[in-house]
Amino acid sequence: MRGKKIFDISLLLENGMIVYPNNPEVRIERVEGETSVRSDISMGTHTGTHIDAPRHVFKDGKGVSDIPLSTYIGKCRVLDFSKVKESITIDDLKKYKIKKGERILVKTSNSKRGFAAFYDDYVYLDGDAADYLAQKRILVFGIDSLSVKKRGGSDQRPHTSLLKKGVTIFEGINLAGVKEGGYTFIGFPLKMGSIDGAPARAILIQN
Numbered sequence: 001m002r003g004k005k006i007f008d009i010s011l012l013l014e015n016g017m018i019v020y021p022n023n024p025e026v027r028i029e030r031v032e033g034e035t036s037v038r039s040d041i042s043m044g045t046h047t048g049t050h051i052d053a054p055r056h057v058f059k060d061g062k063g064v065s066d067i068p069l070s071t072y073i074g075k076c077r078v079l080d081f082s083k084v085k086e087s088i089t090i091d092d093l094k095k096y097k098i099k100k101g102e103r104i105l106v107k108t109s110n111s112k113r114g115f116a117a118f119y120d121d122y123v124y125l126d127g128d129a130a131d132y133l134a135q136k137r138i139l140v141f142g143i144d145s146l147s148v149k150k151r152g153g154s155d156q157r158p159h160t161s162l163l164k165k166g167v168t169i170f171e172g173i174n175l176a177g178v179k180e181g182g183y184t185f186i187g188f189p190l191k192m193g194s195i196d197g198a199p200a201r202a203i204l205i206q207n
């Protein structure tokens with residue numbers, strides 16, 4: 001690992017950071033004690049870089065701690081879709097010959113626009129493309145937006161198709177400065193138990 005470049009693809013958790021509409025604001029409050037300082041934190045489970053577990057959309061689906069740890073560490077591929085205008089489609093994905101068990105992270109123009117302010121017209125995963133990836137039975141799908149699906153869209157498949165087939169979703173990854181190619185992915189959510197999601201620290205190590 002020595003000498004290999006490490007990319008931090010996690011968003012900084014801080015007061016005033018972007019959150020998806022109707023999610024709670026992040027609150028980090030410094031509390032002074034007699035001899036030490038602590039910080040009190042409050043945030044939603046889908047804040048910053050985070051995972052979606054099946055329980056996010058399925059009542060009795062697996063929660064964060066029910067997902068095997070091996071999901072969160074191993075080889076991955078970053079695919080560059082920076083030129084895609086609205087959503088990632090099957091046609092965009094096809095040429096990459098995606099295989100079963102892969103961790104696929106998609107870089108879009110969202111990474112370039114940055115994460116200072118929320119905007120509605122972020123690039124998302126199309127429903128048919130979600131079905132396509134679910135059928136391929138990939139292991140992880142990551143995207144550089146706070147949601148994998150269209151803002152306000154009625155097509156739920158980007159969540160439901162992937163999570164039904166056991167694809168763990170990472171949202172809110174920042175791939176600015178990361179080129180298309182193969183990496184080692186490490187991204188562990190906090191050990192939150194059987195709930196819908198959890199913030200994660202995610203990094204890529206250059207192959």
Ligand SMILES: [Zn+2]
Nearest residue numbers: 046051052171
């Ligand atoms: Zn989420």
